[in-house]
Amino acid sequence: MSDAALEGFSPYHAQCPTRSLLDRIGDRWTMLVIGRLAAGPVRFSVLSQDIEGISQKMLTQTLRALERDGLATRTVFPEIPPHVEYELTELGRSLLAIVMPVHEWALTHITDVLDARGIYDAR
Amino acid sequence: MSDAALEGFSPYHAQCPTRSLLDRIGDRWTMLVIGRLAAGPVRFSVLSQDIEGISQKMLTQTLRALERDGLATRTVFPEIPPHVEYELTELGRSLLAIVMPVHEWALTHITDVLDARGIYDAR
DNA sequence: CTGTATCCTGGATGATACTG
DNA sequence: CAGTATCATCCAGGATACAG
Numbered sequence: 001m002s003d004a005a006l007e008g009f010s011p012y013h014a015q016c017p018t019r020s021l022l023d024r025i026g027d028r029w030t031m032l033v034i035g036r037l038a039a040g041p042v043r044f045s046v047l048s049q050d051i052e053g054i055s056q057k058m059l060t061q062t063l064r065a066l067e068r069d070g071l072a073t074r075t076v077f078p079e080i081p082p083h084v085e086y087e088l089t090e091l092g093r094s095l096l097a098i099v100m101p102v103h104e105w106a107l108t109h110i111t112d113v114l115d116a117r118g119i120y121d122a123r
Numbered sequence: 124m125s126d127a128a129l130e131g132f133s134p135y136h137a138q139c140p141t142r143s144l145l146d147r148i149g150d151r152w153t154m155l156v157i158g159r160l161a162a163g164p165v166r167f168s169v170l171s172q173d174i175e176g177i178s179q180k181m182l183t184q185t186l187r188a189l190e191r192d193g194l195a196t197r198t199v200f201p202e203i204p205p206h207v208e209y210e211l212t213e214l215g216r217s218l219l220a221i222v223m224p225v226h227e228w229a230l231t232h233i234t235d236v237l238d239a240r241g242i243y244d245a246r
Numbered sequence: 247c248t249g250t251a252t253c254c255t256g257g258a259t260g261a262t263a264c265t266g
Numbered sequence: 267c268a269g270t271a272t273c274a275t276c277c278a279g280g281a282t283a284c285a286g
Contacts, residue, residue, distance in 0.1 A: 017229035017230055017233035018154070018225070018226045018229040018230070019155075020229070020233075021225065021228070021229040021233075022148070022149055022154055022225075023149075023151075025145070025149070026145055026146075026148070026149020026150070027149070027258080027259095028258085028259075029259095031141070031145055032142075043267085043268090044267075044268055044269080045267060045268075048268090055259075055260055055261075056268080056269070056270090057259080057260075057261090057269095057270085057271095058258090058259065058260080059269095060268080060269060060270080061259095067243065068239065068240055068243040068244070069236045069239055069240060070235060070236060070238070070239025070240075070242075070243075071236075071239075076268095079267095080267090081267040081268080082266085082267045082268050082269080083267070083268090084267080084268065084269090091232060091235055091236075091239075094228070094232070095228060095232075098224045098225055098227075098228045099225065101221045101224065102141070102144065102145075102148075102221055102222065102225065103141045104221075105144070105217070105218060105221045106140040106141040106143075106144040107140055107141070109214060109217070109218075110140035110143075110144075112193060112214055113192045113193060113194075113214075115193070116191065116192055116193025116194075116214075117191055117192060117193075119193075120190065120191040120193075121191070150278080150279095151278085151279075152279095166247085166248095167247075167248055167249080168247065168248080171248095178279075178280055178281075179248080179249070179250095180249095180250085180251095180279075180280075180281090181278090181279065181280080182249095183248080183249060183250085184278095184279090199248095202247095203247090204247040204248080205247045205248050205249080205286085206247075206248090207247080207248065207249090
């Protein structure tokens, strides 16, 4: 990696954009929700079913945060019973795109990490 | 984004490599430590000073985790007083490389996010 | 200098009940 | 169906003291 690439990578403070982004996507649910939204608009109930283990509270909270940050839209269909769909914005899709390499790194190198752990723990 | 790129991106369970990686790098200190290690070997005390706000406990804990996962090495110089240096491994550098785009996304789009928040909060 | 050990607290998350 | 409200829980992380 070039020094230029590291230029400005000094996320030592809370105000650092990278720090705050990692705080946002590093929580337990955000990336899972974004990943599920990747395929297109999805209803609340579908998200609730597909994202195993998420509580209604955390799903709502996560979706509100995505909407607030401009990463997803919330569309209410005036029907009874209520019908709400969530969809990634352009910004949300761009975020997903740059996180995909992280996903791929994880898939590629998980064995390296697990091997390293095995060796470390054996000592 | 292509469907192929999304193939396998279903980190809905704790065992998912992406899930566990995000858990690791999503904590408050790991990426900050990796970023500081990027320039080369660094002593414990230097890390402690440069990474503002980190406690000794968390620095030790973070470094141990990096070492355990094969992302950094720990070298003890048999001197008095003690002298220990930490350095990224090849694996650690590869991780840093793929996180850099996330860093750049944050720098590029932080204003979009802040604008979106302003609009949302004004409602 | 480079750690460990201990205690403690806040906030993130879960569980449950309720509502338009 | 899509939430909100409330209470309970857990643990990451901080503070402090101590050690080799």
